[in-house]
Amino acid sequence: MTKSEYEILAAFRYELRKYLHFSEQAAQQEELSPQKYQALLAIQGFPGRSEVTIGELAEQLQIVAHSAVGLVDRLEDDGLIRRQPSKEDRRCVFVKLTPRGKTILEKLASVHREELETVGPLLTGFLARVSTGKKSSKRDLKSPKRTSRGASDRGPVERRPNASPVCYAPEED
Numbered sequence: 001m002t003k004s005e006y007e008i009l010a011a012f013r014y015e016l017r018k019y020l021h022f023s024e025q026a027a028q029q030e031e032l033s034p035q036k037y038q039a040l041l042a043i044q045g046f047p048g049r050s051e052v053t054i055g056e057l058a059e060q061l062q063i064v065a066h067s068a069v070g071l072v073d074r075l076e077d078d079g080l081i082r083r084q085p086s087k088e089d090r091r092c093v094f095v096k097l098t099p100r101g102k103t104i105l106e107k108l109a110s111v112h113r114e115e116l117e118t119v120g121p122l123l124t125g126f127l128a129r130v131s132t133g134k135k136s137s138k139r140d141l142k143s144p145k146r147t148s149r150g151a152s153d154r155g156p157v158e159r160r161p162n163a164s165p166v167c168y169a170p171e172e173d
Contacts, residue, residue, distance in 0.1 A: 005130075012126035019119050026111050030104055035061070039071055040080060040105040044097055051084065051096040080104065 027037035042060035046052045052060070058068035072095050075081040080101035086092035097105065 008126060008129050012123065012130070015119060015122055015126065019115065019123075022115050023112060026108055026115075030108060032104065032108070035071060036075060036078070036080070037105075037108055039075060040097060040101055041109065043081065043095060044102070044105055051094040053086075053092055053094055057095065075101070 023037070024034040027034045030037075032040075038061060039057060042057055043052050044050055046056065046060070054068050054072060055065060057072070058065045061068065061071075063071070072081065072083070075095075076083065079098055081095045082098055084094045084096055086094060
């Protein structure tokens, strides 16, 4: 990698961290931990439905199942979510936002969307530079060489799927 490529990656990471810091502060202004906000967003934003199993929430947040259970307990104690047993499988429990949870999420999502309107084009620009290998219109960057196994000799980096034994909702065809 060239010095310019490192600079682009560092600038992208810096802007991303500033956005995450903004997100943490916005959640805290609503007396919510950043993790609770992320959980509310993951539940309401789950593809195809507005409820998730504990296992799905754990996967979305990239945490282990027992940590997700504790988080759900705290959200439920705060009146932000409610548990709902599955009609198909009694071992399965879904979590869904309460009206209070939806109100808080709507407020936070709105300020996050406003912030993304500001920072989004900047982040998109950095991503474009990395993916096209362009630093600016004045100077080209070399794209990193790829091996047959991925971005490095060790192969591609993969996310570890949540391997917890908790229930997942059946996928619809």
